[in-house]
Amino acid sequence: MLKHDVLIIGGGLAGLRAAIEAAKNNVDVAIVSKIHPVRSHSGAAQGGINAALANNENSKDDTPEKHAYDTTKGSDFLADQDAVELMTSLAPETIFETDHWGCPYSRTANGKIAQRPFGGAGYPRTCYAADKTGLYLLHTLWEQTVKHHIKVYEEWMVVDLIVQDKVCYGVMAIELRTNQLQPIAAKAVIFATGGAGRVYGRTSNALTSTGFGMALPYIAGVPLKDMEFIQFHPTAIIGKHILMTEGCRGEGGYLVNNKGERFMKNYVSEKIMELAPRDIVARSIQTEINEGRGIGGQQFVHLDIRHLGEQKIMERLPGIRDICMDFLGVDPIKEPIPILPAQHYTMGGVAANKNCETEVEGFYAAGECACVSVHGANRLGGNSLLETIVFGKIAGKYAGEYVKGIDLNTEHSSYKNFTNKMNGFMNRLYESTGNEDPYRIKKDLNDCLDENVGIFRTEEKMKKAVETVKQLKERYRKIRKVKKTSSFNQDVVWILELEGNLLAAETIAAGALARKESRGSHSRTDYAKRNDAEWMKHTLAYYTKEGPRLEYSPVAVTKFQPEERKY
Amino acid sequence: MTTFNVFRYDPAIDKCPKMETFDVKNERGMTVLEGLFYILENLDPTLCFRSSCRAAICGSCAMHINGQYRLACRTQIEHLKSDTVTVRPIAHSEIIKDLVVDMTNFFANLEKIKPYIINEGPFPEREFLQSEGERKGLDHLIDCILCGCCYGACPSAGTDEDYLGPHALMKTLRFINDPRDKGGKERLAFVSSENGVFRCHTVFNCQEVCPKDLDPSSAIARLKMKAVWNTLKNLVS
Amino acid sequence: MKLSNALSNTKNDILLNPNAGTFSYVLHRLTGLALAGYIFAHIIVLSAVLSGPESFTQRLALVQTGIFHYLEIGLIAVIFIHMLNGLRITVADFANLTRLHKTLLWLSILIFCAIMAVTFYVFLF
Numbered sequence: 027m028l029k030h031d032v033l034i035i036g037g038g039l040a041g042l043r044a045a046i047e048a049a050k051n052n053v054d055v056a057i058v059s060k061i062h063p064v065r066s067h068s069g070a071a072q073g074g075i076n077a078a079l080a081n082n083e084n085s086k087d088d089t090p091e092k093h094a095y096d097t098t099k100g101s102d103f104l105a106d107q108d109a110v111e112l113m114t115s116l117a118p119e120t121i122f123e124t125d126h127w128g129c130p131y132s133r134t135a136n137g138k139i140a141q142r143p144f145g146g147a148g149y150p151r152t153c154y155a156a157d158k159t160g161l162y163l164l165h166t167l168w169e170q171t172v173k174h175h176i177k178v179y180e181e182w183m184v185v186d187l188i189v190q191d192k193v194c195y196g197v198m199a200i201e202l203r204t205n206q207l208q209p210i211a212a213k214a215v216i217f218a219t220g221g222a223g224r225v226y227g228r229t230s231n232a233l234t235s236t237g238f239g240m241a242l243p244y245i246a247g248v249p250l251k252d253m254e255f256i257q258f259h260p261t262a263i264i265g266k267h268i269l270m271t272e273g274c275r276g277e278g279g280y281l282v283n284n285k286g287e288r289f290m291k292n293y294v295s296e297k298i299m300e301l302a303p304r305d306i307v308a309r310s311i312q313t314e315i316n317e318g319r320g321i322g323g324q325q326f327v328h329l330d331i332r333h334l335g336e337q338k339i340m341e342r343l344p345g346i347r348d349i350c351m352d353f354l355g356v357d358p359i360k361e362p363i364p365i366l367p368a369q370h371y372t373m374g375g376v377a378a379n380k381n382c383e384t385e386v387e388g389f390y391a392a393g394e395c396a397c398v399s400v401h402g403a404n405r406l407g408g409n410s411l412l413e414t415i416v417f418g419k420i421a422g423k424y425a426g427e428y429v430k431g432i433d434l435n436t437e438h439s440s441y442k443n444f445t446n447k448m449n450g451f452m453n454r455l456y457e458s459t460g461n462e463d464p465y466r467i468k469k470d471l472n473d474c475l476d477e478n479v480g481i482f483r484t485e486e487k488m489k490k491a492v493e494t495v496k497q498l499k500e501r502y503r504k505i506r507k508v509k510k511t512s513s514f515n516q517d518v519v520w521i522l523e524l525e526g527n528l529l530a531a532e533t534i535a536a537g538a539l540a541r542k543e544s545r546g547s548h549s550r551t552d553y554a555k556r557n558d559a560e561w562m563k564h565t566l567a568y569y570t571k572e573g574p575r576l577e578y579s580p581v582a583v584t585k586f587q588p589e590e591r592k593y
Numbered sequence: 594m595t596t597f598n599v600f601r602y603d604p605a606i607d608k609c610p611k612m613e614t615f616d617v618k619n620e621r622g623m624t625v626l627e628g629l630f631y632i633l634e635n636l637d638p639t640l641c642f643r644s645s646c647r648a649a650i651c652g653s654c655a656m657h658i659n660g661q662y663r664l665a666c667r668t669q670i671e672h673l674k675s676d677t678v679t680v681r682p683i684a685h686s687e688i689i690k691d692l693v694v695d696m697t698n699f700f701a702n703l704e705k706i707k708p709y710i711i712n713e714g715p716f717p718e719r720e721f722l723q724s725e726g727e728r729k730g731l732d733h734l735i736d737c738i739l740c741g742c743c744y745g746a747c748p749s750a751g752t753d754e755d756y757l758g759p760h761a762l763m764k765t766l767r768f769i770n771d772p773r774d775k776g777g778k779e780r781l782a783f784v785s786s787e788n789g790v791f792r793c794h795t796v797f798n799c800q801e802v803c804p805k806d807l808d809p810s811s812a813i814a815r816l817k818m819k820a821v822w823n824t825l826k827n828l829v830s
Numbered sequence: 831m832k833l834s835n836a837l838s839n840t841k842n843d844i845l846l847n848p849n850a851g852t853f854s855y856v857l858h859r860l861t862g863l864a865l866a867g868y869i870f871a872h873i874i875v876l877s878a879v880l881s882g883p884e885s886f887t888q889r890l891a892l893v894q895t896g897i898f899h900y901l902e903i904g905l906i907a908v909i910f911i912h913m914l915n916g917l918r919i920t921v922a923d924f925a926n927l928t929r930l931h932k933t934l935l936w937l938s939i940l941i942f943c944a945i946m947a948v949t950f951y952v953f954l955f
Contacts (some may be wrong), residue, residue, distance in 0.1 A: 128771060797931045
């Protein structure tokens with residue numbers, strides 16, 4: 027049987043960072059990833075990574091504490107402030123580390139890491155490397171895993187988490203190349219599997235961000251926290267919904283409606299304008315569109331960066347230009363970019379504490395798939411990359427220490443039980459007599475969430491979403507037969523991930539329906555105000571066969587008392 | 594309707610590869626990758642291809658489309674100006690199934706050049722100071738997404754699997770140009786070998802096909818120049 | 831790599847990459863092979879000098895008939911294709927003009943045409 031001390035699922039930034047850190051403890055570390063690590067969705071991150079480095083001439087008196095305040099305020103006071111403070115205080119050193127490893131950050135005139143303004147931040151504190159920060163960071167961290175000879179199971183798909191009596195013993199995985207299912211035993215498992223964006227149809231996420239990595243721990247008994255908080259990025263290009271970084275606005279871009287008006291002045295103060303937090307900008311754009319002020323009355327507005335000039339665009343936003351030219355045939359140097367809000371990030375995820383530990387012993391979670399709750403109800407741009415490397419590092423550290431006191435028993439009954447269980451499941455897929463088309467179910471699910479659990483939510487629509495997801499789960503049980511092939515069975519992969527989609531969707535819809543207030547990205551037209559007295563608490567969704575059972579847990583408040591969120 | 598000619602091969606069953614034809618309902622703005630998904634979802638669920646970001650940044654979906662290596666996600670069907678779309682896998686790598694190839698050799702070659710900063714410290718307390726000019730020296734070299742188009746299009750890679758390949762050589766220059774890296778001499782010596790820059794026959798296919806419009810040919814040329822100067826310098830001294 | 835594999839890879843590469851670079855690459859290999867063949871023929875002819883001046887004159891007369899006269903035009907073409915392309919890629923490499931490789935190719939073709947015009951003139955008139 028394959029076995030390792032620390033097994034990391036997911037080869038994105040959080041997973042790679044965890045692997046590098048865990049390996050420092052002289053333990054046997056391996057990464058399992060369904061795609062090669064450099065293909066991970068972390069690479070699509072554009073704008074930058076936040077840290078109070080005070081490198082910009084306008085950020086001289088920036089401190090980690092101010093970063094923590096901005097983050098907490100951005101989260102609409104739902105973030106756990108102890109975790110936020112931990113993240114912002116570790117931010118500078120974690121970023122310097124990546125600089126020492128060769129991450130090619132853009133530079134200021136005096137040679138320091140360059141920083142640009144981002145939404146919801148009091149100072150320009152987003153460190154950037156042109157508009158490909160995620161790509162460069164991802165490559166840099168992957169390079170470090172090569173240096174440290176960390177074993178990577180490339181194109182192995184984890185299909186189950188082996189948990190018995192609240193202890194984690196490893197995972198069940200399929201090697202895609204051979205289609206073989208087998209257990210991988212591990213003393214500690216870290217999940218860093220990314221978000222659940224593909225639950226929505228209109229999303230900026232990669233096709234691989236399906237939420238399957240959230241669903242597995244969910245089934246295994248770990249609750250999912252705050253899943254109703256879904257971030258809609260204000261600026262995704264029309265049609266393909268590919269992200270236009272917040273950096274476009276950070277560098278000075280305008281949002282313009284059909285009257286040629288910079289409409290953000292009607293929603294926030296003139297000082298902030300386009301650089302309000304994402305939830306507010308997304309709602310403003312959606313309001314413009316709903317009220318018929320989209321360009322030509324259509325479902326989009328314009329992001330205009332022409333006034334930045336060719337030189338600045340080519341230097342700081344070259345990737346944006348490439349995307350516009352490739353996918354829209356629009357050159358942003360000459361024309362405004364048609365954009366609309368699209369699903370971008372899942373603030374919620376596997377409930378983890380600030381050491382990335384979960385309710386299951388030996389099971390850790392980090393990155394977007396986890397909810398340590400540093401983002402609360404709304405994430406600030408530039409904080410997600412930071413979360414991945416800070417909490418990836420923390421998860422790696424704690425898991426690396428934890429395994430030293432553990433003996434691995436590959437004879438443990440759980441391996442046999444789970445192998446049998448999973449084999450049974452696979453056989454049912456291969457021998458199914460149903461006739462439901464999985465891709466039809468996926469399409470219906472996407473349409474349902476786009477329509478009913480979007481930027482503006484109502485009781486009626488969310489009820490409909492809960493009901494529809496329940497029906498889709500029923501249909502999933504009657505899925506058509508899957509053809510057995512000897513290698514790389516993509517059909518099986520998509521069908522398995524569809525279950526993850528459905529389970530993530532049910533927690534999103536149920537959590538949203540239950541939360542009778544508006545907070546951050548969760549905006550209800552029937553309960554338009556934030557209600558701290560009743561709802562300043564985290565939602566915890568526990569798996570049951572009938573659907574999620576919701577519980578609630580308190581928010582950690584340290585320095586910053588809740589106040590009205592005004593920009 | 595657009596006709597897709599897709600390369601099909603399952604080494605476990607088929608004796609030799611074949612091209613299979615599918616009719617794809619073509620919507621405006623549809624990309625080749627979306628066309629392949631249309632086939633997978635509606636016509637043949639056994640079709641295999643890689644995909645992830647669908648935004649031309651992850652490098653998963655490199656394949657040979659209508660006469661050139663391209664990223665399927667970045668290629669719109671109407672831009673091909675043809676009623677048929679012919680799709681083949683990347684060359685110079687073993688085919689696992691259909692359009693999915695084994696990229697082990699591609700990455701093994703990259704790992705040979707020690708693709709990480711060689712610098713054991715001591716490190717400054719904060720970031721390294723690096724002038725804007727020094728940082729400019731890395732421009733474009735760092736933009737490679739490791740999709741494998743250049744490697745598939747390179748005839749030198751086709752005749753010698755030990756040839757490092759355009760991707761690995763460009764990465765080498767990226768590290769040599771980085772003032773934070775201390776392995777310059779070692780790196781130059783390594784690529785000045787038979788399987789390094791001098792296996793390059795200057796065909797320019799890598800530059801021609803690069804979906805990110807990078808110029809590995811230029812990177813290799815600059816390495817060649819450095820290698821030659823270095824040898825001359827050693828001869829003189 | 832086995833020679834048969836290498837050859838079949840090369841064949842596929844040529845078919846799959848119909849670029850200017852591939853075209854010049856193929857021409858460069860072919861003219862290179864032709865020149866290697868010519869060198870042997872050349873040495874065979876000249877080696878007659880070892881058996882004295884008479885046999886040398888005899889051997890030389892053998893290759894100064896009409897057909898060889900025309901073949902010499904081909905020889906000049908082959909030499910210049912190989913030489914100009916060699917210069918072109920050397921310039922591209924050492925002057926870092928890789929982005930201009932197509933322009934350089936057109937330039938080489940132009941020079942080649944001029945040289946061949948002169949050649950035809952000298953040989954045929």
